[in-house]
Amino acid sequence: MKVLVAGGAGYIGSHCVRQLIAAGHKPVVVDNLSYGHKAAVPDTVPFHDVNLGDSVALDRIFKNEQIDVVMHFAAFAYVGESVTKPLKYYINNTSATYTLLDSMLKHGVKKFVFSSTCATYGIVKSLPIVEDMPQAPINPYGQTKLDVEIALKALAYGQGLSFATFRYFNAAGAAEDGSIGEDHNPETHLIPLAFGAAQGLRPALQIFGDDYPTPDGTCLRDYVHVDDLSRAHIAVFEKLEQPGAALFYNLGTGQPTSVREVITAVEKVSGLKVPVNYTTRREGDPPALYANSTKAQTELGWKPKYLSIEPIIETAWRWHERKPKGYQDR
């Protein structure tokens, strides 16, 4: 398949590009590099520095490249920022995505794979989370993702779009060879911050609350390897052959892991000490979030290769050890 990867220079998108190549597909990347890294995209992959809100540029790409499937990873994903700058999120995550959908449909491209998030569920009444639980996001980031999910349903019904939406839990880890990995600016995620603190490149890691109703008092999350996420995106291709397919899947390992357990794994794998400070809870952090991914496993034959935190952290360490400052390290 020839696959247009929107956001292919970002963390998850760039890993997916490599998995697509490994599976014999042909990725074409569209990314405006607002957060992505050109160095994360192999030189052999066609690259378009284009904003998804630019319908003229998108029309040109769809006219010139015979695209079979579009994958969308090109979203802003800082929950806190989405609260203080909601329009930034609505303009990029929703409006620009609609422009992309409009352009692809105009050119007869009817298969779409969308990165969604467990943040669309909001505060859940029970765990693990299953796909048919009510979705009630508590921040604009989650709302923009849900808005697109709703629009996709309408497009499947009304215009025969076939789509799959993947609701990710906590994407983590790096390519097995350590060639690409996680590098956000600003960085807010636990694992890269823990490595940065251990390597002496960042201040001590702040632990946001140790008084949660969890076994060790820190929050529980479901860390899923970025390559496992990517493989699900490819496994769904066959299902998209059905016109009007409207598919929703959680992607997680189902394994709840605490902040302290992540730190222990970082220390064990790297042999370094993570300096920490305990501080108050971060606003909007639910005590526990983990997935039931049975649907993806049953319907797509998807099976995460990485089932626990330590092997995930081992891949992350290969990246952070090689590139302590991320892509700016040449």
Ligand code: UDP
């Ligand atoms: N966390 C933390 N210190 C940090 C960053 C994150 O204690 O500097 C905690 C956070 O409260 C959450 C978990 O680590 O419980 C994972 O946070 P992250 O931002 O990586 O992902 P999120 O779950 O918010 O998507």
